[in-house]
Amino acid sequence: MSTTVDRPLRADARRNREKVLDAARGAFAETGLHAQIEDIARRAGVGVGTVYRHFPTKDALVAALAEAHFAHLADIVEAGARREGDAWEVFAATILDSAAPTAGDAALCEIIAGHPQAIEAAALGQERLKAATGALMGAAQRAGQMRDDATVQDVQAIMCGFGQVAAAQRAGAQMDWQRYLTIALDGLRAR
Amino acid sequence: MSTTVDRPLRADARRNREKVLDAARGAFAETGLHAQIEDIARRAGVGVGTVYRHFPTKDALVAALAEAHFAHLADIVEAGARREGDAWEVFAATILDSAAPTAGDAALCEIIAGHPQAIEAAALGQERLKAATGALMGAAQRAGQMRDDATVQDVQAIMCGFGQVAAAQRAGAQMDWQRYLTIALDGLRAR
DNA sequence: CAGCATACGGAAGGGTCATTCCGCTTGTCA
DNA sequence: TGACAAGCGGAATGACCCTTCCGTATGCTG
Structure with a gap:
């Protein structure tokens, strides 16, 4: 989609981009979506201008993190869908597994609970997640x-x-x- | 607790207090906790100063509404606890009944989902709610x-x-x- | 190593609200 | 009805934060 060939980032810029992402992950995880750009910049050891050079808005930064996270969740659930064994156990265990990395992160909880825009950005991971979840559920349903x-x-x-x-x-x-x-998923069990 | 005898409110003040409460209920229900004081004042047909005369902070206004709402919920669940019939049906139906008035209100959903302070303010209703819920659950448990x-x-x-x-x-x-x-509560059923 | 495009830092700008303040209005009571 | 406490309106204040801007620094290329 970009009209210009993206020339590679300068070495310091690439380094800073990573530092910003790491800092943002930490700040959002601790503080939630209210985390401040200035705090993220401080943690990264850069100025706010640098944060904005890499991510045009706060939402874009959140979206980048959300995208990576949903891709990770999709990996977990896809791996679960390939697992052998009692279909219900595999389903429940996989969902629990996928929830664990989210539970410790304040911002991700907020996003999952209700921050539609960021989820849009992660649409790709979302689709994979849905597909893999569907596969797990289908197996459990076929097993009665x-x-x-x-x-x-x-x-x-x-x-x-x-x-x-x-x-x-x-x-x-x-x-x-x-x-x-465990309880809520149990509500999906066949009786 | 008040050190002075509270003389009764002037008639116009009493009227305005009600108008503010009604307006706030509406604004919070539609907009959620982000509803602005100025909007509430406009709906009530008063100035912001009047809102603050009756409720020292926005939180106090939210707390007043939450308190009334939780008392209402407690009434519903207490009534449920007095109902005859299949214990599980009564339990599930009562919880659904109590959820209905909340579901249509954006701010109350936010509060229930996670706004500790306001819930503290409604501690009294909360206690009644817990007690009545416990009664309903005990009955369902005794019925196996x-x-x-x-x-x-x-x-x-x-x-x-x-x-x-x-x-x-x-x-x-x-x-x-x-x-x-329905699904989540079903997870509480005996198998 | 010179020249320059790229990137950086962080002060300043600007928007959004909650809350305060005070001059004016209106019930209330004698 | 007069006097005054109680109440009112809404402009102004100030806090909080995202975002922009621009002078300076630095990696890269020839």
């Missing part, structure tokens, strides 16, 4: 272990709730996201 | 219809997720909070 009317959207709703439960847990509420997920 | 290890906190986690699902649904996500709740 999951309600026939269960859909990927049901799982997405449960994961949306999960994001909030994990956030509340981090904020100190007496909640346990693993227990929440 | 609910997992013995299910706790009120499990229901609270599910409701926390519900707030977010309802918010996402309002924001246009393909989710259905009633379906979500």
